[in-house]
Amino acid sequence: MTTTAPADLLLGPDAQGVLDAALAGEGLRAASWERHAVHARPGAETSVGFAVRAAAVRGAGVAPRELYLVATTADLPADAPGVARLTGTDGCTVSVWAHPADPALPALGTATTPALLGELLRAAGDAGTVTDLGVVAYRPLRRAVTVAATPAGRRWAKVLRPDVAAGLGHRLDLLRAARVRVPATVAHAPGLVVLADATGRPLADHLHAGAAPEPAAVLDLLDALPSAATALPARRTPADRLDRYADALARALPDAPVRAVAADVAAVLADADPGPVVATHGDLHPANLWWDGRPGAGALGLIDVDTLGPGHRVDDLACLAAHLTVLPTLDPGYHRVPGLRDAFLAASDRVVDPDALRARAAAVLLSLAASRPAEHLARTWLDQARELVRRPSTAVPVPHRGTLERRAS
Template sequence: MTTGDEAATVLASEAAGEMLATAVATAHQTLDSWRLDSVHARPGAETSATYDVTVSGERQYLVASTVSLTDEERAAVKAVRLESDLGVVQVWRHPADPRLPGLPDACVPAALTGRLARVGIADAAVEQLEMLVLRPMRRAVLRANVSSHGLSGRIYIKVLRPDAARQVLERHQACGMAPKAYDAGDGIVVIEGATGQPLTEYLYRPDAPRYLDPAVLVEALDSIGEGAMEMARRRSAADLIDTYADAAIKSGADAARVDAVRASVHAVVEADGAPGALVPTHGDFHAANVFVEAGDETRVAALIDLDTLGPGYRVDDLACMLAHLHTLPTFDESGYRDVPRLIRDATEDFSRRVPAHQLRARAAAVLISLMGGSDDAARRDRWLATAERLVGDSHG
C-alpha cells in the first residue's frame, strides 16, 4: 500500500475527525462535530470525501482529498494542506472547488441569477435550488425551479471543468432530442427540463397496463446526429468487464459466479470482433435517461444525460437499455408489473437489429457494472442471476 492509499483510508475512518480538527484549527476555529457524508475514489487517482461539520458553532460542508494541488489552486480555494507519514491530504470548504470554478456561483441563487441573465434568461427568480450530485473536482448537478420572461419551469445546472462543459454543449447540439442547453461560463451548463416524464416513471404503478413499442426506443437513438462521431468514444461495460467484475466481487458478490460471467462475456466479445459499424450512440441509454409522452401511441420526447454521447456500437446502447429494464422489477415487483412484457418484446426487437448473442452478453456486462454500486446484497444477487441467464442464452 502506498502512502497515498494510506492517506485515503483515513478519510473514511474515525481518524478523519482529528484531521478535520487540525484543518479548521489553522483558521483559529474549533471542530464541534462532524459526520462523513460520502467518499469518492477514482481508481489510480485521488480519493475525496465530504463531511457535514459544525465549526465554532457554524454548520459547514468540508471536502478532503488526496489530490495534488498547485500553490495557485490551493490559494484559490483556501485549502489547508496536511502532511503526515501516511501522505498528503487537502481540506477546503464547499462550494469552493479547485477544478470547478463555476461551482460557487451555481450554488447561490443570487449568483446563479446573474449567470442566467448572461444567456438571455432575464429577471429570473431561482427557487428550490437543490444539489443532486457532487463529485469534488469532477462535476456537480443541481436542480432548480425558475420563473422568468424567457424560461419557466425546472432547469438543471451542470458544473464541470470548463473543457468538459464545452464537450457537453457540443453533444447537446448533436442530438435532435436533447433539451436546450446554455453556456453560462466557467464550466456552468444550464439545461432546460425535458418534455414528458422519465420512462422509469411512466412504467411505474400504472392505473392501466402500460405498453411501449421497443421500436420507438431505437428511433430515438436515430435522432443522434453525425456530429457525435466527432466526440471521444466511451468504452462500454463489455470493454471494462474486468474492472466491473472486480468491483462486484469487492462489493460482496460471489467471486466464482462473477468470474464465470466475466469469462462468458470475454468469450463472446472476443470471438466476434467488432459487432457492427461504429455509429452515433448515447453511451448511457437507459430508462431514466429517456423521457416519453403518452398518447394514442407513446413516443419518446427527449433524451437526457448526453455526457457520454459519441461513436460506438448500437448493440451497446440496446444492451444498456435491456439490462436496466431487467433491474426495475428488483426495486418493486408489483410497481413494475408490466416491465417483464417490455423486456420480452425489447429482447425480440433488438435481437432482429443486432447480433442476439452479443446483445445478451453485453447486457450481462452492464448488470455486472451496476453491482459494485449497490449496497443491497439481495438485489445484487438477482442481477447476477439475470446476468448468468443472459450469458447462458448467448451461448445457446
Template sequence: MRARDVRIISEQETIALLASDAPGELLQTTLAAAGWDLLSWRPGPVHHRPGAGVTGVFSIEVRRSGPSGRAPGTSVPTHACITSSAIPQPGNRVSSFSRRGAGALSVWVHPDDPQLPGLPLALDPVRVTPFAFGRGHAADATVLDLRSYRPLRRAVVLAVNGSDRRYLKVLRARTAGPLVERHRMLRAAGVPAPVLAGDPLQDVVAMHPAPGTPLAELLMRTGAADVDPHALVRVLTALPAAVLSLSERPPWAARVRDYAEGAVAALPSEADRIRRIAKGIDHAVRSTDAGPLVPTHGDFYEGNLLMTDGAVSGLLDVDALGPGHLVDDLACFLGHIAVLPGLHAGYEHVPQALLRFLQAFDQHVDPAALRSRAAAVSLTLIAGARRQAVSEGGVIEALSRLDVAEQFLVEARILGAGR
C-alpha cells in the first residue's frame, strides 16, 4: 500500500476515534496528571489538514482533584485538544498515547498549545494588558475574546480595554518576526495592512483594528452592490515588488487531491463523486495558464477584506504573502463567496454578486483557469463545513460546497473546450 493511502486511512481512523467514546479516557488521564477530575466532556470542532493530521477540540467540565498530581493553575480549564499531528517538542504539558498500528495521539489542556507558546499570554489579562495597551491601562478592565483558534497553527484574540481595541495574533515560535516585516513592507507601499501596536512578545503580534466594514457584511446586506470588483484587483496589483523576495507557497489548487480526502472524511457517502471531481479539477488546473509570477496575498477572501466607500481599507491576514499568481488570489475569493449561501440564508444576494465579480475578474486572468482554481478552493472548504450534533445541517452545508465546486469545474471545462 502506498504511503499516501496509509496516511489517508490513518487520518480517517483518527476522525472516527475522535467521534467515538475513546476521547473520554484520554482526556481523563491527561487532566488527572494536571490535577483535575474530569466530570463531563463534549466533542467540538474537528480540524483536518490532509497530510498533517487531525485535531479535535473538546469542551470539558472539571473540578480540582486532591493534592496529588501537578498543581492546577488559577483558572479552571474549559477545553482540551487531541491530535494525531506530529509535535516535535511537546514539552511536559502534553500527554502522548500510542496506538497499535498507527501514530501516537497527543493531548493538551487549553491554552497550553505546544506549538503556540504565546497563547497563555494572549489569554491572560494581567500579562497581556501592558503588552497590548501600555502600562497606563488597568488589567481588570481588559476583556479577552478568542475569535479564532486553529490548533497548533494560530489564534486570534480580540482584546478590549475601555474604548481601546487590539487584535492579538498568536503564532508559532519564531514566526512573529517575519509577519511584522510583511506588515511594515505593505504599510510602506501604501497597502492598508493593519497598523502594529508594537513589537511582538512570545510570538504574539498586537495590531490596531483596521478601518472599514467587513466585506462579508456587505455581501449579506446588498451583495456588496457598491463595491467595484476591480477595486479588489487594484489592491492586489498594488502589492510591492519586494513581496517576490519572500518564500513562495503553493496555492490551494496544487493539493486539491489531498484536500479531497478531507472532503471524503466529511462526506463519506460522496467519496466517488468527490474523487472524480478532484481529478477533474486537477486536470483542468494543469491544462490552463496561471499567468506570470506576481506578488500575491495568499489567502484573499471576504473575511480578510474591510471596505470603505467601495475601496479596500483593510487587508488582513498577510501571513501567506509571497510570490504567486493573480488568478489564485482571485479564485480564492470566488471559491469562498460562492459557498456563502450554503452557510447562511442571509447571503441571498451573493449569487448575483458572484456573477458580477466573475465577469470583472475574467478581464484580468484566463477565465478557464479562474474557474478551475475556484473549484479547487470550494472543494477544500468542504471539510470545514460545520458539524451539527443533532440536525443534518452540517451535511447539507458540505453538500452545497461540493455542488459549488462541481459547477465551477463544469464552467471551466466549457470555457476550455471552446478554445
C-alpha cells in the first residue's frame, strides 16, 4: 500500500494496489475491477464496493473467479473474521472483505443466500421456497436489505447489527400497539428481521405520478407515534452535526460558499425553537412513507423504523421537506413535487416554528450534499439549502401541535 490518505486511495486508481494486496493471500490478483458503490459518512469512515474479476498470480494454480470486495477506512478489530487489514508505511489502515462476509453484519450471508433464507422462513412457519432474491440496499458495516420472492409473497430481509436488529423488533411492537401501520414480521434471527410487504406504495412512487396525501394526514400519522418511543436512545440529527457536514462538503466544493450557507443555518438554529421532545420516526423521507391512495392518516404507513426514538417533530418534517426538495434534481419526472413541497411546508408551518423547519431542512440538504454525490448535485443541493434557509415564511406562529388543548364542542 502507498501512503495516500485511505479514503483517497479507495477512490482513485491506486485502489488496484489495495485489491491486489487483499487477494494476494489466496494466490489471486485483481485482473480487472469496477468501483461499484461509494458510501461516505462525513467525519467518519468511507467504504467502497468493488466488482472484481480475480485471476491467479503467476504459478499459483488458482481458478479465476468473480468477487465483490468491500474496502473501508473504518477502524475494525484486528481479529475480525474474514477481513484483510492492510497497513501503509504511514500507519493508515484499510480493511477489505469479500461479500457477504461483512464483519458487523453476521446475518448478511443468510439474507443473500436463497437456501439459507428459505430455511429460516420454513422454521418460522412461512413459505420456505425462495424463488428469486435480490439486494435492494447495502451500507457496509451498517445495514442491508434484500427482497425475496416466495409463494406467500415478497419477503424483505433487513440485516442490521445484532443489537440494532433487537431494537427494531421492539420498535415494531410499539408501533403496532399504537395502531401505526408497519409491515408484519415474518421471521427473525440475530441480526436479521424478515418482514412482509408494506401496504400501499412508497410516497416516492406516488409523487412521480403527481399524487400525494394531504399534509394533514402526514401530521396526524406523526402525532400517532407512540409516546413510549421517547424512552428509546436519542439520535443526533443533521442539525446537530452541521459542522461535520460543512467540513466534509468544503473538501469537495469551494470553501467560502459552503461556510456561508452553514453559518446562515447555524444562526437560525441558534434562535429558532425546535419544540418539545416527542416520538419521531428519525428518517422520514418519501421511500420510508407508504400510502395506499386513500385519504386520512390510516392510509399511511412507515418502514425502516429502526430510527424511531425521541426527537423534535420539526426534524421529521424537515427531513421530508429536504428530500422533497431534491427529488426533481434526481429525476425530471418529479417536476410537480416543488408545488407539493411548498404545500407541505405551509401546513407544517402551522405546527412547528417555520424558521426552525427551514433551517433544519437546509441542514439535511447539506448532509445529503456531503455524502459524495455527483459534484453537480452537491452544488445544486448547496444552492437549495441557501435558498431554503433564507426564504421568508409568511406563517403566523402558533403553539406547538403537542401543546394544543383539545375541547369538545
